[in-house]
Amino acid sequence: MYVEETLYLTVGELAERIRTGAMTPVELTESYLERAKRLGPRWNAYARLMPEIALEQAHAAQREIRAGRYRGPLHGIPYAAKDLLAVRGVPTTWGARPYATQQFDFDATVIARLREAGAVMLGKAAMIELAGGMGYRYASASLTGAAKNPWNEGCWTCGSSSGSGAIVAGALAAFAIGTETWGSIVCPAAFCGISGLRPTYGRVSRHGGMVLCASLDKIGPLARSAADCGTVLAAIAGHDPKDASSLPREQAAFAYPGPGAPPRRLRVAWIPEQMKDAQPDVLAAADNARRALQAAGASVRNAKLPEGPWEQAASVIVAVEGASAFDDLISSGRSLELADPLGKIGGFINQQISGVDYLRAQRARGVLQRKMGELFRDYDVIAAATENVVATKLSANLETEIPIADPLGAIGNLCGLPAISVPCGFDSTGLPVGLQLVAAPLGEHAVLAAAELYQRHTEWHRRRPPAV
Amino acid sequence: MKSNRRRKQTARTEEGGLSRREFARGATVAAAAIAVIPGGALAATALTALPQQPAGEGPKLSPAAMAEVEAKVAEILRRYGDRLDEAQKADIRRLVRETQAHLEALRAFPLENSDEPATILHLPGPPARHAPAAPAAAKPSVKPGA
Numbered sequence: 348m349y350v351e352e353t354l355y356l357t358v359g360e361l362a363e364r365i366r367t368g369a370m371t372p373v374e375l376t377e378s379y380l381e382r383a384k385r386l387g388p389r390w391n392a393y394a395r396l397m398p399e400i401a402l403e404q405a406h407a408a409q410r411e412i413r414a415g416r417y418r419g420p421l422h423g424i425p426y427a428a429k430d431l432l433a434v435r436g437v438p439t440t441w442g443a444r445p446y447a448t449q450q451f452d453f454d455a456t457v458i459a460r461l462r463e464a465g466a467v468m469l470g471k472a473a474m475i476e477l478a479g480g481m482g483y484r485y486a487s488a489s490l491t492g493a494a495k496n497p498w499n500e501g502c503w504t505c506g507s508s509s510g511s512g513a514i515v516a517g518a519l520a521a522f523a524i525g526t527e528t529w530g531s532i533v534c535p536a537a538f539c540g541i542s543g544l545r546p547t548y549g550r551v552s553r554h555g556g557m558v559l560c561a562s563l564d565k566i567g568p569l570a571r572s573a574a575d576c577g578t579v580l581a582a583i584a585g586h587d588p589k590d591a592s593s594l595p596r597e598q599a600a601f602a603y604p605g606p607g608a609p610p611r612r613l614r615v616a617w618i619p620e621q622m623k624d625a626q627p628d629v630l631a632a633a634d635n636a637r638r639a640l641q642a643a644g645a646s647v648r649n650a651k652l653p654e655g656p657w658e659q660a661a662s663v664i665v666a667v668e669g670a671s672a673f674d675d676l677i678s679s680g681r682s683l684e685l686a687d688p689l690g691k692i693g694g695f696i697n698q699q700i701s702g703v704d705y706l707r708a709q710r711a712r713g714v715l716q717r718k719m720g721e722l723f724r725d726y727d728v729i730a731a732a733t734e735n736v737v738a739t740k741l742s743a744n745l746e747t748e749i750p751i752a753d754p755l756g757a758i759g760n761l762c763g764l765p766a767i768s769v770p771c772g773f774d775s776t777g778l779p780v781g782l783q784l785v786a787a788p789l790g791e792h793a794v795l796a797a798a799e800l801y802q803r804h805t806e807w808h809r810r811r812p813p814a815v
Numbered sequence: 816m817k818s819n820r821r822r823k824q825t826a827r828t829e830e831g832g833l834s835r836r837e838f839a840r841g842a843t844v845a846a847a848a849i850a851v852i853p854g855g856a857l858a859a860t861a862l863t864a865l866p867q868q869p870a871g872e873g874p875k876l877s878p879a880a881m882a883e884v885e886a887k888v889a890e891i892l893r894r895y896g897d898r899l900d901e902a903q904k905a906d907i908r909r910l911v912r913e914t915q916a917h918l919e920a921l922r923a924f925p926l927e928n929s930d931e932p933a934t935i936l937h938l939p940g941p942p943a944r945h946a947p948a949a950p951a952a953a954k955p956s957v958k959p960g961a
Contacts, residue, residue, distance in 0.1 A: 693910075696887075696911055709932035
């Protein structure tokens with residue numbers, strides 16, 4: 348069994364050891380499984396461990412590598428996938444009681460692509476019920492209970508990729524797959540002190556994933572470094588005819604040659620206005636991140652987001668598309684079986700939003716996308732704290748105790764923009780703070796270049812939660 | 816033709832109606848009042864996860880907007896009322912009212928006839944590889960969402 352320190356290595360470091368034979372996929376998988384069995388229930392991190400499948404895949408990877416058929420940097424690397432991605436023959440619960448026994452007879456495209464890359468699937472990561480699609484008031488809005496943050500077990504991991512955050516932060520897998528409609532990759536990354544990449548809308552196929560909001564849903568990686576996120580994205584990105592929103596082949600494709608220096612000085616738009624309500628420690632960490640970027644050679648200038656009702660528009664779109672996607676659940680009254688008091692009734696309310704209001708939101712979205720396009724003429728990335736708060740208490744009423752909008756979440760998702768959250772410090776109680784970098788559509792290389800630049804000059808992503 | 820029509824409509828909006836800039840100033844208050852659960856601002860969350868109002872209070876709405884609230888609540892109770900307890904009914908009334916305030920803010924945003932829904936993201940040509948600042952990669956579409 349490998350020791351805890353080894354299990355906290357990055358995908359890049361593990362891959363090099365596996366490629367050279369210094370480490371084996373089977374022993375690595377067994378080590379992660381042992382740790383996941385021991386700590387997964389304590390943090391409510393996994394919805395389901397799949398040791399038989401994992402070991403079968405690990406043995407297959409080991410045989411291939413020993414035979415000289417090394418597939419690439421994910422070959423033999425153990426990971427977890429959010430429990431809204433279909434895996435053939437295994438329950439896919441969407442984190443919700445009404446779907447507790449649901450099974451599919453096919454694999455989601457992302458699962459299939461990771462299998463082709465040789466990655467080893469350890470299990471399904473816990474999540475907020477229906478990815479928060481009906482609303483939620485408490486961290487406990489999940490079939491598997493509130494996910495606990497490895498940095499402080501009295502605090503939440505954020506959602507809706509709650510288990511994915513705990514799994515990566517606690518070294519229960521080398522990386523995890525999450526999804527984001529609005530904030531569900533970058534917020535768990537920020538709360539859990541890890542890196543999380545939200546791809547451009549349409550770059551990663553959602554086929555086989557639960558649909559919450561067809562015009563906003565994205566799938567992306569959570570990992571221990573920006574470079575790891577790039578490596579995983581390269582494996583899962585690409586056109587998929589099974590997903591109607593999938594970008595054309597030449598746009599969806601993503602190649603990642605590994606971390607490297609930006610070809611020219613990075614231009615960063617800093618958005619202080621979106622952080623005016625931030626907790627003081629969050630603001631201090633963000634200010635330090637700004638200085639670190641400047642010291643690393645980036646040009647950082649204050650800028651403003653375009654004005655407009657992004658949050659209202661995004662909210663209406665998600666609410667109506669979610670009400671449509673789960674119309675059967677809501678109309679049958681079975682949404683009352685959800686765990687969260689807000690989730691039980693949220694769908695009833697969202698059904699009442701008119702088609703005219705929905706299309707008004709979509710039309711406003713077009714206007715806002717054009718305005719954001721103008722901002723990216725002058726900047727490569729825009730930056731702010733990922734969240735204006737650190738991880739909340741497990742018992743917090745999220746309606747009343749976090750009345751602060753996420754700085755770049757609404758506009759970033761409304762415009763389908765790629766983003767990454769990377770750790771940039773801690774508050775006075777030892778909870779992580781995240782820095783978010785957002786680029787123009789298809790600008791994944793820009794956000795990765797900016798994040799890699801930052802991580803080359805800082806060590807926050809190397810920090811680990813207290814040993815357990 | 817299309818671009819000419821757009822310019823005329825824009826001019827008319829700026830001269831005779833509420834300009835986008837004026838709207839933005841007015842909407843700031845509404846936008847700032849939105850509470851978003853970090854990362855979980857999904858679907859109903861964003862619309863329904865709003866700061867709780869003291870009993871009997873809520874966002875100020877016009878009589879027409881309040882009538883809309885009452886109609887929506889009545890419809891919810893007609894469909895689901897027999898399965899809801901009194902606390903849930905009260906929650907629904909509060910949340911519908913708060914949702915209505917956000918719909919009103921959205922409705923105040925001026926749109927032109929030619930502003931099309933951006934349901935699918937359309938992008939420019941293929942990006943340059945590993946080029947964060949290269950013009951081809953960094954420069955977005957003029958109209959990325961249309």
